[in-house]
Amino acid sequence: MELRHLRYFVAVAEQRNFTRAAEKLFIAQPPLTRAIKQLEEEIGVELFIRKARGLELTSGGSYFLAHAQQILDKVEATIADTRRIASHRKTIFSIGFVPSVFYGQLPLMVRRLRQNKNLEIVLHELKTREQVEALKSGKIDIGFGRIRIEDPEVDQEKLFDEPLIAALPVAHPLTAAPPTMKELADMNMIVFPSGAGPNFSDLVHGLFRRRGLKVNVIQQVNDLQTALSLVASDMGFTLVPEQVRRLQREDVEYVPLADSGITVPVLASRRHGENPNAIMRLTNTILAELVENRIAGRYP
Template sequence: MELRHLRYFVVVAEELNLTRASEKLFIAQPPLTRQIRQLEDEVGAPLFHRHSRGLVLTEAGQYFLDQARQILGRIDAATEDARRIAQHGKTIFGIGFVPSVFYGQLPMMVRRLRRNQNLEIVLEESKTREQVEALKAGRIDIGFGRLRIDDPNVEQEVLSNEPMLAALPASHPLAEGSPSMAELSGVPMLTFPSGPGPNLADLMLGLFHRRGLRVNVVQQVNDVQTALSLVASELGFTLVPEQVQCLHRDGVCYVPLADDDITIPVIASRRRGEPPSAIMRLTNTILDDFFDNRLFGRDP
């Protein structure tokens, strides 16, 4: 099996039409058909159902497509990293992160890693699910997020359970104390878009639903900064991890919650079964220092 077989297969699987795929690959259709047949023979299973109106992936084909994308992604990432290492003579270390984990101590971690003159840090802002895909593709080496993602190729470690705060308009009566979840449920809420699979919106709304409380979501926003701007506009409140209070915003008051155990995890994701490199061991040591001393997200 050659890489071209994988590249051809991915394009055919995405187009589900040999004519369009051959045009996209700039090769004639008969040779492309032969390449796909050869790949199926080598795999030992049909990858497509062939119909008069086009192709449909078999169950084996869908699995093979996921694996082929990961393989090609890692090869592309390795090629790019090799070029950069050749140009700069440095080791590349990719870090994925959701913004809400980068308001506390993680910048300190990056500063400590940057002391290594032979290391180049590449930061990639991405959601937890995107981090998992980036790990499998080799684009990043570690990810920091908030959600648990079940994937056999990625291991996750809960580094901390961070307290949640209510971000309220400074003029709101509840901003003067520690409101309960029941009290907050009566205030218009700003949250984040929901979607397939686990997401931050589900996590936040679940805190209310598990207590039998209903909330009035008046606006969905894509990031914390926008949510805080709308809070300052007195449109409603939102819940934020404790680290976010580092963002001082006029018109916004961060207040602790009266209810116990209202927390959100900080989760590190790494490739499963991969021996840790020297840089990864150093990263793990720095993280241990942060959490052992309860510094993460506190008084940065």
């Protein structure tokens, strides 16, 4: 089996059509069809069901697709890192993060790591589920997110629980005192991110639902900055992690909640069973110090 077989298979699986896949790959259709047939014979499994309206993946094909994509991603990441190392003579350490964790002490960790002149830090803004896939493919070395993702190939460590606060339009009546979840449920709500879960939006919805409260979502947006801009436009409120208050805006007020125990976790994700190298050991040491500072209320 060659890498081209995996690339051909992924293209056909994405297009569900040999002709379109051949056009995407810039090859003729007959050799593409033969390559897929050879792949099926080598694996001993039928990967596609041929139907009049196109191709469908078998259960084995769906499983093979997920792992083929990971292998190709790993190859691309390895090639990119090799080129970086060759040109810079540096070790690459890649970090995935969701934006809301980058308003706290994570930038300090990055600054301290960058003091090592032989180390190049690469940052990737990724949702937690995307971080899990990026860890498995080798695109990143560690990820920071908020959502629990069950995957045997990835370990998630809870660093600490962070209180949620309400972001409200400046001078809104509810900024006079900490609002209750019930009071907030009577307002229009802006949630982020939009799209398929699990994500931060699902976590926030669950906090209201477990209290028997129904929220009126007026807008779903892709990112925190857009959500805050809509709050500033007096369209509603949103809930954000406490460290986001460092993102100062004149048109938005951050208010603690009256209800106790309204928190979200900060999680570190790493590849399962991987022995930490020197860079990861340094990262873990810095993290332990930063977490201790956060829990004790000491900020740099």
